[in-house]
Amino acid sequence: MLTExxxxxxxIKSPWIxxxxxxxxxxxxxxxxxxxxxxxxxxxFGVLLKGTPRHADVLVCSGPVTRQxxxxxxxxxxxxxxxxxxxxxxxxxxxxxxxxxxxxxEGGIDTVIPVSAYIPGCxxxxxxxxxxxxxxxxxxxxxx
Amino acid sequence: xxxxxxxxxxxxxxxxxxxxNFMLTLGGEKIxxxxxxxxxxxxxIEKACEQRTYIQDLYLLERICGICSHSHSTCFVxxxxxxxxxxxPKRAAYxxxxxxxxxxxxxxxxxxxxxxxxxxxDTLLMYTWRDREVVMDLLAALTGNRVNYxxxxxxxxxxxxxxxxxxxxxxxxDILEERTRYYIQIATQETTLIQRLSGVGLLNHEDALxxxxxxxxxxxxxxxxxxxxxxxxxxxxxVSFKVITDNHNDVYGRTLVRVGExxxxxxxxxxxxxxxxxxxxxxxxxxxxxxxxxxxRYEAPRGEDVHYVKADGTDKPERVKVRAPTLANVQVVxxxxxxxxxxxxxxxxxxxxxCFSCTDRLISVAQADDRRADVMTWGQxxxxxxxxxxxxxxxxxxxxxxxxxxxx
Amino acid sequence: xxDEETIQAELVARFPFMRDKVRVQRPRRVWxxxxxxxxxxxxxxxxxxxxxxxxxxxTGLDQGETLGLIYHLARENGLVLSLATGVPKAQPVxxxxxxxxxxxxxxxxxxxxxxxxQVQGLPQGPRYPLxxxxxxxxxxxxxxxxxxxxxxxxxxxxxxxxx
Numbered sequence: 001m002l003t004e005x006x007x008x009x010x011x012i013k014s015p016w017i018x019x020x021x022x023x024x025x026x027x028x029x030x031x032x033x034x035x036x037x038x039x040x041x042x043x044x045f046g047v048l049l050k051g052t053p054r055h056a057d058v059l060v061c062s063g064p065v066t067r068q069x070x071x072x073x074x075x076x077x078x079x080x081x082x083x084x085x086x087x088x089x090x091x092x093x094x095x096x097x098x099x100x101x102x103x104x105x106e107g108g109i110d111t112v113i114p115v116s117a118y119i120p121g122c123x124x125x126x127x128x129x130x131x132x133x134x135x136x137x138x139x140x141x142x143x144x
Numbered sequence: 145x146x147x148x149x150x151x152x153x154x155x156x157x158x159x160x161x162x163x164x165n166f167m168l169t170l171g172g173e174k175i176x177x178x179x180x181x182x183x184x185x186x187x188x189i190e191k192a193c194e195q196r197t198y199i200q201d202l203y204l205l206e207r208i209c210g211i212c213s214h215s216h217s218t219c220f221v222x223x224x225x226x227x228x229x230x231x232x233p234k235r236a237a238y239x240x241x242x243x244x245x246x247x248x249x250x251x252x253x254x255x256x257x258x259x260x261x262x263x264x265x266d267t268l269l270m271y272t273w274r275d276r277e278v279v280m281d282l283l284a285a286l287t288g289n290r291v292n293y294x295x296x297x298x299x300x301x302x303x304x305x306x307x308x309x310x311x312x313x314x315x316x317x318d319i320l321e322e323r324t325r326y327y328i329q330i331a332t333q334e335t336t337l338i339q340r341l342s343g344v345g346l347l348n349h350e351d352a353l354x355x356x357x358x359x360x361x362x363x364x365x366x367x368x369x370x371x372x373x374x375x376x377x378x379x380x381x382x383v384s385f386k387v388i389t390d391n392h393n394d395v396y397g398r399t400l401v402r403v404g405e406x407x408x409x410x411x412x413x414x415x416x417x418x419x420x421x422x423x424x425x426x427x428x429x430x431x432x433x434x435x436x437x438x439x440x441r442y443e444a445p446r447g448e449d450v451h452y453v454k455a456d457g458t459d460k461p462e463r464v465k466v467r468a469p470t471l472a473n474v475q476v477v478x479x480x481x482x483x484x485x486x487x488x489x490x491x492x493x494x495x496x497x498x499c500f501s502c503t504d505r506l507i508s509v510a511q512a513d514d515r516r517a518d519v520m521t522w523g524q525x526x527x528x529x530x531x532x533x534x535x536x537x538x539x540x541x542x543x544x545x546x547x548x549x550x551x552x
Numbered sequence: 553x554x555d556e557e558t559i560q561a562e563l564v565a566r567f568p569f570m571r572d573k574v575r576v577q578r579p580r581r582v583w584x585x586x587x588x589x590x591x592x593x594x595x596x597x598x599x600x601x602x603x604x605x606x607x608x609x610x611t612g613l614d615q616g617e618t619l620g621l622i623y624h625l626a627r628e629n630g631l632v633l634s635l636a637t638g639v640p641k642a643q644p645v646x647x648x649x650x651x652x653x654x655x656x657x658x659x660x661x662x663x664x665x666x667x668x669x670q671v672q673g674l675p676q677g678p679r680y681p682l683x684x685x686x687x688x689x690x691x692x693x694x695x696x697x698x699x700x701x702x703x704x705x706x707x708x709x710x711x712x713x714x715x
């Protein structure tokens with residue numbers, strides 16, 4: 001449908017990002033923010049940080065999902081309009097990382113919500129984050 | 145009669161009981177009562193430490209916090225080395241201190257940017273984080289990673305510094321010292337910034353002592369404490385530096401303390417590189433640590449970090465207890481919020497340089513005469529704060545424009 | 553006599569029951585132990601008269617039949633005295649030290665949450681660090697507790713109460 005293709009084109013041109021920390025140590029969060037600063041400048045790809053799930057296309061998550069935030073993570077995901085994508089940033093978000101087996105930790109983001117892209121690293125470097133975001137945008141372009 | 149304030153409600157419906165990190169009761173625009181509720185990134189690390197070896201725990205404890213990871217790693221390993229009666233070679237102590245001070249630089253520059261962001265001075269974030277990349281590159285070259293350096297092993301460190309790296313570090317210190325002088329200039333001359341930060345987050349000397357404040361937060365209330373001088377560890381006895389205190393008792397003072405500490409970092413690093421003794425970088429450590437206990441303290445960028453370790457003769461610790469600096473400042477925060485404007489909350493919290501995530505704190509807000517609580521996100525609170533101050537003539541749009549045009 | 557030895561001597565002089573209970577491990581690290589019956593007077597003396605003006609941390613431990621508490625007190629000059637005490641696990645009741653150290657508030661809530669101490673005299677306040685809905689009676693730092701114990705337990709609202 002034409003409207004779908006227009007919406008998809010708009011999303012590829014400038015995906016709106018919601019950044020959410022699920023109990024991480026902050027290292028990945030800082031690298032995510034660093035990728036927005038002039039040296040790495042992910043904004044040149046049209047990526048914009050948004051405050052609310054209702055306008056977000058991509059949920060960028062760090063952390064190994066503590067019990068405290070699990071419900072909130074699900075709620076945020078549910079509030080995002082379709083189509084929506086989730087990026088797990090950092091080894092904790094991918095698999096729980098060093099916190100696997102800790103009693104207050106669920107594990108990787110995909111133990112709670114579906115994940116579209118995994119960016120490993122402890123922390124994931126700004127270069128790796130941008131690489132992952134660009135790959136995700138590329139795969140969006142390719143899907144019909 | 146108090147004004148009725150429309151606080152925007154977040155996307156989270158108030159009826160859904162989200163764990164709010166701060167619970168505020170307002171009278172008009174002022175905070176009458178503030179409750180601080182921490183623990184949402186409690187992961188169960190201390191328990192996990194008992195089920196892992198000492199070396200595995202080094203890697204785990206580094207990841208308590210992604211800003212002061214070397215602090216936790218070093219604080220822990222010092223306790224283990226004391227129990228095992230290991231004498232760490234001098235060169236290793238120097239290398240630990242070098243990375244410790246590089247970490248302090250990255251942390252304080254990060255903080256400057258975050259503080260700028262909280263008050264709407266976003267170009268300050270861009271400038272300081274750009275400069276911070278100088279030290280991130282040095283850390284990555286020295287240790288192999290930008291964060292979570294894995295430098296320590298029990299008995300010393302795992303990597304040495306080359307003469308070429310030393311040169312690069314010295315060049316980096318020159319660059320950063322010049323940049324920091326510029327930030328000191330901004331901090332002491334830009335009236336918008338001074339206005340915005342002065343008189344905010346008041347903590348007088350007596351309350352700082354009574355509530356047990358630590359780190360730059362305490363030092364900005366004239367509390368003359370710094371573990372690097374008072375309870376020295378690593379190579380701090382071999383270098384000379386000033387402990388920076390200030391008596392503004394507010395967020396402005398905390399800013400001055402941190403930029404002052406940055407200048408001292410450059411001096412300490414130059415001394416370390418000049419004096420670094422030759423020799424091995426580690427002694428061999430036993431896999432099983434003999435029974436015993438130790439209490440290790442470390443002056444992290446945020447303040448006093450404390451690790452207690454109890455060994456039982458096996459290769460795993462019996463108990464590891466961590467008291468990170470932010471926890472010591474919790475009461476201080478609650479005290480600083482009381483009877484202040486809601487609009488001051490973001491920078492008051494930011495000023496203790498808290499070691500909890502800044503992206504998703506939820507604030508529950510209720511007017512004193514109405515029990516129903518609304519929920520704000522941190523972003524909404526920041527927007528409210530910037531708008532509130534703008535209405536009162538404190539506006540960073542001008543400074544942001546000047547800086548964007550290349551004010552530095 | 554070093555600072556550490558002076559402290560040792562002074563404690564034993566004031567409290568004869570402290571003989572052989574005070575140990576100097578290294579410069580700036582003194583370790584002492586005291587039973588609950590004499591805890592308040594020794595702790596109060598250290599804080600009020602012997603210049604231990606800072607409480608850096610409180611460590612809770614599972615010692616089998618007993619639950620241990622170590623109060624890490626510090627002087628301005630960097631000297632730390634760690635005072636250990638203990639209570640029976642079957643009745644782990646202790647008194648708050650917040651009248652002397654306001655910062656103890658969150659440290660005491662922590663040992664209550666993670667080890668099951670009942671700290672008397674703590675004002676009403678949120679629990680720390682476990683989440684709301686953590687099942688009652690589950691103390692993660694106890695040696696016999698495993699994460700699997702969470703599986704069957706029913707969630708309960710609220711946390712440890714004061715007093």
